[in-house]
Amino acid sequence: MSMNRTLVLVRHGQSEWNAKNLFTGWKNPDLTPLGIEEARRAGRELKKRDILFSVGFTSALLRAQHTIDLIFEELGQTSVPTIKDRALNERHYGDLSGLNKDEARDKWGEEQVHLWRRSYDVPPPGGESLKDTVARVVPFYVQRILPPVMRGERALVAAHGNSLRALCMVLEQMTPESVTTLELTTGVPIIYQLNADSTVASKTVLA
Numbered sequence: 001m002s003m004n005r006t007l008v009l010v011r012h013g014q015s016e017w018n019a020k021n022l023f024t025g026w027k028n029p030d031l032t033p034l035g036i037e038e039a040r041r042a043g044r045e046l047k048k049r050d051i052l053f054s055v056g057f058t059s060a061l062l063r064a065q066h067t068i069d070l071i072f073e074e075l076g077q078t079s080v081p082t083i084k085d086r087a088l089n090e091r092h093y094g095d096l097s098g099l100n101k102d103e104a105r106d107k108w109g110e111e112q113v114h115l116w117r118r119s120y121d122v123p124p125p126g127g128e129s130l131k132d133t134v135a136r137v138v139p140f141y142v143q144r145i146l147p148p149v150m151r152g153e154r155a156l157v158a159a160h161g162n163s164l165r166a167l168c169m170v171l172e173q174m175t176p177e178s179v180t181t182l183e184l185t186t187g188v189p190i191i192y193q194l195n196a197d198s199t200v201a202s203k204t205v206l207a
Helices: 033-048 062-075 101-108 110-118 130-150 161-171
Strands: 006-011 055-058 082-084 155-159 190-194 200-205
Touching: 006 033, 006 062, 006 130, 006 161, 033 062, 055 062, 055 130, 062 082, 062 155, 101 110, 130 155, 130 161, 155 161
Parallel strands: 006 155, 055 082, 055 155
Antiparallel strands: 006 190, 190 200
């Protein structure tokens, strides 16, 4: 498999608040022991395929930063330059942040909470919609992530469910309707090979 123009996306390993079924958003819990193992396993899966990186990108949040550090540790690449930017942060959940998802359903109703979680352009109170998240992720992708990949460098992005949905939406030319149903498993690398015009030549999920 050609390693030119390689972009790998990984959702961070399970966080402490994932385990508690809490809306996390921009709150900053660390990984659970399972999340640490998920990140290490991602690194081992990439190592099996001899995929090494020139540059890494992650969010301003600890769980994603810890994930990329563990992956690079497994790859023996602890000196890879890594850009940390809030543009890759999880969607801001506003008033839902820190709430148990079942409690939120009791307070606002199943239908309303589902709308906030799975619609494309309806934000929770004080928070961001997926559309808002796309609006900050895509410029960062175009300006910072894509240029080194197009030069033939291999880039690793460790981020969050919704910021990675935004990247997948661009890469796979998904519609607002289809991207809301995209599920990304914690700690599972997705390898994209890009064509010379930045479209996707191939996609491999290391499940």
